[in-house]
Amino acid sequence: MHARGKEKVWVVFTDKPSGYFDPAEYFDPHSLQRRVRQGLPVFDEADLPVSVDYIRRVEEIAGRVEKVSRWLNAVTVYAGRKEQQALHRLPFVASIEPVLRVPAFSLKAYRQEVPWSGDEEVMAELQLALLDGDVFDSLGMDGRGVRIAVFDAGFPEVDKHSLFAHIREEGRIVATHDFVKGTDYVFSGNFHGTMVLSCIAGKNEEMTLGLATGAEFILARTEQWGEPFSEEENWVCAMEWADRYGADIISSSLGYTFHRYFTDQMNGRVAMVSRAASLAARKGILVVNAMGNAGASRWEILGAPADADSILSVGGVDPFTGRHIAFSSFGPSADGRLKPNVCAPARAAVAGRRKVKTAYGTSFSTPLVTGFAACVMQMHPEWNNMELLHAMERSGHLYPYYDYAHGYGIPQASYFTKKKEVEGELFTISADGENLVVKIRGMPPDSAEKIPAYLYYHIARPGGLLKKYAVIEVSDSIPLVISAQRLNPDDILRVYYRGQTRSLPAKITDL
Amino acid sequence: MKPLIYAILIIFLFPVPEAFPQEVLLEKEVELPRRTDFGPNSRRFSHFYLGFGFPAGPSEFEGAGIRHIRSKEAVAGRRFKYKFTEILAGGFDLEYRKTSFDLVQNAEKIFPNNRLHEKELLILHQAVAGLYFRINSGERGDYMGTFIDLGTDAVWLVEGKHVVYNTGIDPAYEAVRSKTVYKKLKYLNSFFYGAKARVGWNRYLLTVHYRLSPLTGEDYPAYPDLPRWTFGLQVGIH
Numbered sequence: 001m002h003a004r005g006k007e008k009v010w011v012v013f014t015d016k017p018s019g020y021f022d023p024a025e026y027f028d029p030h031s032l033q034r035r036v037r038q039g040l041p042v043f044d045e046a047d048l049p050v051s052v053d054y055i056r057r058v059e060e061i062a063g064r065v066e067k068v069s070r071w072l073n074a075v076t077v078y079a080g081r082k083e084q085q086a087l088h089r090l091p092f093v094a095s096i097e098p099v100l101r102v103p104a105f106s107l108k109a110y111r112q113e114v115p116w117s118g119d120e121e122v123m124a125e126l127q128l129a130l131l132d133g134d135v136f137d138s139l140g141m142d143g144r145g146v147r148i149a150v151f152d153a154g155f156p157e158v159d160k161h162s163l164f165a166h167i168r169e170e171g172r173i174v175a176t177h178d179f180v181k182g183t184d185y186v187f188s189g190n191f192h193g194t195m196v197l198s199c200i201a202g203k204n205e206e207m208t209l210g211l212a213t214g215a216e217f218i219l220a221r222t223e224q225w226g227e228p229f230s231e232e233e234n235w236v237c238a239m240e241w242a243d244r245y246g247a248d249i250i251s252s253s254l255g256y257t258f259h260r261y262f263t264d265q266m267n268g269r270v271a272m273v274s275r276a277a278s279l280a281a282r283k284g285i286l287v288v289n290a291m292g293n294a295g296a297s298r299w300e301i302l303g304a305p306a307d308a309d310s311i312l313s314v315g316g317v318d319p320f321t322g323r324h325i326a327f328s329s330f331g332p333s334a335d336g337r338l339k340p341n342v343c344a345p346a347r348a349a350v351a352g353r354r355k356v357k358t359a360y361g362t363s364f365s366t367p368l369v370t371g372f373a374a375c376v377m378q379m380h381p382e383w384n385n386m387e388l389l390h391a392m393e394r395s396g397h398l399y400p401y402y403d404y405a406h407g408y409g410i411p412q413a414s415y416f417t418k419k420k421e422v423e424g425e426l427f428t429i430s431a432d433g434e435n436l437v438v439k440i441r442g443m444p445p446d447s448a449e450k451i452p453a454y455l456y457y458h459i460a461r462p463g464g465l466l467k468k469y470a471v472i473e474v475s476d477s478i479p480l481v482i483s484a485q486r487l488n489p490d491d492i493l494r495v496y497y498r499g500q501t502r503s504l505p506a507k508i509t510d511l
Numbered sequence: 512m513k514p515l516i517y518a519i520l521i522i523f524l525f526p527v528p529e530a531f532p533q534e535v536l537l538e539k540e541v542e543l544p545r546r547t548d549f550g551p552n553s554r555r556f557s558h559f560y561l562g563f564g565f566p567a568g569p570s571e572f573e574g575a576g577i578r579h580i581r582s583k584e585a586v587a588g589r590r591f592k593y594k595f596t597e598i599l600a601g602g603f604d605l606e607y608r609k610t611s612f613d614l615v616q617n618a619e620k621i622f623p624n625n626r627l628h629e630k631e632l633l634i635l636h637q638a639v640a641g642l643y644f645r646i647n648s649g650e651r652g653d654y655m656g657t658f659i660d661l662g663t664d665a666v667w668l669v670e671g672k673h674v675v676y677n678t679g680i681d682p683a684y685e686a687v688r689s690k691t692v693y694k695k696l697k698y699l700n701s702f703f704y705g706a707k708a709r710v711g712w713n714r715y716l717l718t719v720h721y722r723l724s725p726l727t728g729e730d731y732p733a734y735p736d737l738p739r740w741t742f743g744l745q746v747g748i749h
Binding site: 007098257258259260261262263264265266299301323324330332334335336403404405454465466467468469470471472473475 | 534535536537538539540541543544545546550551552649650651652653654
């Protein structure tokens with residue numbers, strides 16, 4: 001609350017009366033190039049400015065306008081009950097909605113059972129190895145030419161930290177803005193943003209923490225208190241700003257859950273930030289967002305804007321097991337869409353104030369995937385954002401298998417360079433009386449596989465929505481027997497094991 | 512016949528599981544989220560809470576003074592909440608409350624008598640049932656938010672104890688310090704009631720309670736009342 005009885009609200013307008021707009025003047029050339037490259041219109045109605053007359057009329061009633069959103073065709077103001085009623089009566093006001101100012105994801109020091117030596121160098125190697133980072137390295141792919149916008153709580157020491165020297169020296173921080181203070185200085189605030197950025201592009205002589213060390217960056221501070229407090233209006237405005245400055249990818253480790261919403265509202269259509277994220281996707285930007293760290297809490301599922309359609313939502317895995325890490329939020333979205341889309345280590349080596357340290361959270365899975373996406377974008381500049389998103393999904397180590405803890409799995413760079421080696425049939429699914437039996441053909445040697453070989457299975461409804469999924473450790477030649485009595489005839493059993501996926505209808509007679 | 516009965520029992524009590532996996536590392540049944548009746552900002556909610564507080568304010572007479580801060584209160588209970596509108600809610604609390612008054616030892620002391628001790632406590636174990644009315648502020652999700660509670664409670668004194676500590680007692684006991692507990696204190700009322708107010712931020716609450724009826728019975732007019740205010744902090748477990 002700003003003053004007694006006043007709250008911050010969005011005033012959403014009905015239309016945009018035509019006015020002067022020159023895209024060449026408004027947009028950075030990189031933004032126009034992105035649109036042209038993807039065959040999108042140079043601008044659309046969402047890019048047009050909000051009516052100056054409407055803003056003036058709102059200011060006459062409620063005082064100073066705080067923020068203006070072209071995409072939402074809305075402004076934010078502090079307004080009391082009477083002022084809101086007066087605003088409602090204006091013929092060009094479509095709706096008035098409260099501005100969210102609530103805790104976002106919290107960054108907690110989650111601990112897993114696997115002991116850790118504390119050697120960050122090994123951790124850094126592992127987090128990139130799980131994504132097949134060597135493949136991009138050998139091809140010279142480092143995200144060069146790709147512009148990445150990072151939204152976070154501040155980026156202290158990015159202007160002097162050795163892990164970002166290569167970015168500074170080449171002048172690859174192309175724009176910065178603090179949406180909290182309204183200045184362009186972002187090198188203060190919460191260190192979280194610095195940690196996140198290091199997982200995209202951090203590098204020094206000893207180690208490399210992210211894959212897009214050659215990318216350009218747009219840095220936006222959108223959160224006032226770091227995690228946990230933030231304001232959604234900053235995030236929405238930062239989206240528009242990032243689009244204007246030519247962001248190809250937006251990486252955000254922010255999310256809203258129970259403080260503002262109910263789980264059934266996580267459908268991509270309710271939260272302002274989710275709607276803005278979908279709009280960014282329609283403008284050709286790949287939005288990469290963290291699923292959240294609520295997996296072990298009562299909320300359990302993803303937060304907004306990870307629920308948005310057409311964006312890449314990233315879940316977390318333990319880098320030592322390649323499996324879902326306990327705190328990573330689960331999917332699907334409330335309307336049954338697959339989330340997360342992919343996953344990545346949520347326990348990662350990141351920039352610390354003095355030295356590299358280990359941090360936990362899907363906040364760090366997200367930038368690792370962002371760096372990956374930048375390398376793919378560099379390899380395939382002809383792809384639009386949705387082609388890139390689907391390619392990222394197909395590169396998941398579990399693909400075409402999926403579940404709501406891992407999505408399609410950890411993206412693999414090797415997917416883009418070589419054909420998948422076809423091994424012999426590693427397992428079979430057969431009917432044995434009333435049961436479906438999964439049988440492993442020859443147990444694998446105890447080799448040190450990059451991602452440990454677990455057996456994943458799910459039972460899907462005809463439309464693809466899962467009824468159940470599980471991960472089991474294989475220590476026997478028959479790791480799974482499923483009673484077909486418990487399945488509907490139209491259900492599909494799908495099993496993944498060591499790179500192979502097989503699926504069968506549950507109807508025994510169909511086998 | 513018995514084996515057949517056992518077999519039938521086994522079939523019904525231990526139905527065929529859906530799967531016989533080996534070590535299950537992750538297993539999830541999928542249900543799309545839907546709005547339920549039960550939750551911090553749903554139609555009904557209940558949760559446990561813990562709290563502590565400090566009796567405060569003056570006693571009725573100087574001769575029944577308490578040592579503040581050393582006198583304390585602990586509560587544990589379950590709170591039931593029913594949402595009426597986005598702003599208004601109400602409910603009831605069922606609570607165990609332990610209040611310990613640390614009585615001042617000075618020449619004016621008259622409660623519960625004029626004898627002086629090294630330390631003297633009046634400990635009340637109480638069962639409490641309370642009603643409250645809640646005003647919430649701001650639009651929110653499945654979250655308790657910020658609120659003010661106003662309410663009243665009825666208290667049943669389950670047990671009152673008068674405990675005195677002394678040193679330098681009769682050497683025949685071969686002890687240096689003694690603790691004497693007096694129970695079934697006739698001068699205390701069995702029932703009393705009070706009013707309360709709370710300010711809450713999600714699970715954290717600041718509380719203030721005022722006892723409206725006297726602690727000591729009408730049959731004991733010479734017994735002054737102890738402080739009626741209690742200020743405290745509660746933590747909701749949800």
